Amino acid sequence: MKFEFSEEEELLRKQVRQLGREKLAPLTGGDEDVDRPEVVSQVQKAMAGQGLFELFVPEEYGGRGIKSVCLCIVREELSKFSSVADGLFAELGLGIYGVNVVGREEQKRKYLPRVARGQVLASFAMSEPNAGSDLAAIQSTAKLVDGHYVLNGEKVFATLAGVADIYTVFAKTDPSKGRQGISAFIVERGTEGVEVGKMAMMAGVEYTIKLTDCRVPKENLIGNEGDGWAIGLGTLDLMRVTVGAEVLGKAQAAYEDAWNYAHQRVVFGRPLVEYQVTQFKLADMATSIEAARWIVYHAAYLRDEGKLPRTVKYASMAKLFATEAASRVIDEAVQIHGGSGVTRGVKVEALYREVRLPRLYEGTSEIQRLTIFREMSRGY
Numbered sequence: 001m002k003f004e005f006s007e008e009e010e011l012l013r014k015q016v017r018q019l020g021r022e023k024l025a026p027l028t029g030g031d032e033d034v035d036r037p038e039v040v041s042q043v044q045k046a047m048a049g050q051g052l053f054e055l056f057v058p059e060e061y062g063g064r065g066i067k068s069v070c071l072c073i074v075r076e077e078l079s080k081f082s083s084v085a086d087g088l089f090a091e092l093g094l095g096i097y098g099v100n101v102v103g104r105e106e107q108k109r110k111y112l113p114r115v116a117r118g119q120v121l122a123s124f125a126m127s128e129p130n131a132g133s134d135l136a137a138i139q140s141t142a143k144l145v146d147g148h149y150v151l152n153g154e155k156v157f158a159t160l161a162g163v164a165d166i167y168t169v170f171a172k173t174d175p176s177k178g179r180q181g182i183s184a185f186i187v188e189r190g191t192e193g194v195e196v197g198k199m200a201m202m203a204g205v206e207y208t209i210k211l212t213d214c215r216v217p218k219e220n221l222i223g224n225e226g227d228g229w230a231i232g233l234g235t236l237d238l239m240r241v242t243v244g245a246e247v248l249g250k251a252q253a254a255y256e257d258a259w260n261y262a263h264q265r266v267v268f269g270r271p272l273v274e275y276q277v278t279q280f281k282l283a284d285m286a287t288s289i290e291a292a293r294w295i296v297y298h299a300a301y302l303r304d305e306g307k308l309p310r311t312v313k314y315a316s317m318a319k320l321f322a323t324e325a326a327s328r329v330i331d332e333a334v335q336i337h338g339g340s341g342v343t344r345g346v347k348v349e350a351l352y353r354e355v356r357l358p359r360l361y362e363g364t365s366e367i368q369r370l371t372i373f374r375e376m377s378r379g380y
């Protein structure tokens with residue numbers, strides 16, 4: 001068995017780690033930074049300067065090609081230092097997948113080179129007040145009228161919509177066809193009929209998007225009418241495994257802080273780390289991280305290899321296992337910190353809140369389990 005990172009992948013990790021430590025961590029401090037355009041723009045520039053956005057674009061449009069392992073490396077390293085940077089990266093991946101896969105040539109030429117240069121931020125607007133896990137239940141509509149699609153509806157949890165340049169919006173062009181009637185559109189920031197609102201979260205900020213007779217040129221339809229369902233599932237199939245990498249980075253960061261704290265903190269006359277209970281905790285944390293690292297990178301590797309007909313099951317397993325393992329690891333890191341672990345400004349406190357969210361987005365843990373079971377039943 002040969003399963004190791006290439007020299008290029010190791011270099012990418014080193015590059016992103018250095019960027020994260022030296023530039024991104026000092027730029028971003030709090031959860032709310034994602035809602036501050038000046039901070040987002042500095043983070044975006046720093047990431048663009050290192051060519052990170054090129055990883056979402058095929059070579060013929062100015063990118064470096066899309067490799068799941070590379071996306072995981074970037075997310076693992078970014079998330080250790082800045083959830084804002086990781087969020088920008090991930091949401092772009094979610095938002096631009098459809099154009100990459102089924103976009104028309106014109107659309108690709110219009111957006112992809114700019115995406116590669118780091119000049120475009122995207123938001124992925126699928127969920128609605130009455131449709132999260134059950135995406136086929138979305139109620140937003142799009143009607144073709146005089147060369148324009150007219151969009152109506154409401155989106156929730158549209159990450160980054162407050163600062164994004166484009167929103168990838170899912171709406172039904174033919175509600176009678178259920179999921180086959182869903183289409184995806186690019187809606188540019190500032191389009192008339194778009195109203196963006198805020199949702200305060202336990203970590204960070206999310207956005208609502210209200211669409212009221214919002215007219216977009218018919219050229220903004222991604223692919224063909226009815227392609228929305230496949231675009232949505234394909235996007236999640238690519239990005240879910242990277243959520244595993246995101247939480248892996250957070251778990252590793254929490255573990256390192258807990259390790260250091262256990263060596264510094266003296267209780268009853270001895271450093272915390274000298275107590276076997278602490279040693280056991282650190283050993284269990286390291287074991288969970290190691291297991292999560294393997295399941296995540298193995299899933300990414302299988303996807304890149306392209307030898308299996310489907311890798312959906314592995315992506316869901318990676319997301320499910322890594323998000324649940326990271327939650328346990330970070331909970332223990334907080335415990336090792338004692339009261340200081342729940343004090344604002346202490347890194348593990350922020351990580352504790354942040355790590356709760358990935359068990360919900362891009363499919364809850366329950367939806368991952370259903371997906372895994374469905375794939376097993378089909379024989380994949």
Ligand SMILES: Cc1cc2nc3c(=O)[nH]c(=O)nc-3n(C[C@H](O)[C@H](O)[C@H](O)COP(=O)(O)OP(=O)(O)OC[C@H]3O[C@@H](n4cnc5c(N)ncnc54)[C@H](O)[C@@H]3O)c2cc1C
Binds near residue numbers: 132133362365366
């Ligand atoms: C921080 C954050 C960021 C997000 N970012 C985005 C984004 O950028 N774009 C976007 O479109 N959406 C985004 N979402 C939305 C996210 O994808 C949904 O919240 C998620 O899919 C769950 O949907 P829901 O909240 O409607 O819960 P529901 O679907 O109402 O589920 C409620 C509960 O029921 C369970 N459940 C649902 N169906 C079943 C079933 N069949 N069997 C057993 N249990 C079930 C769920 O697991 C959950 O525990 C984000 C959410 C969060 C929290």
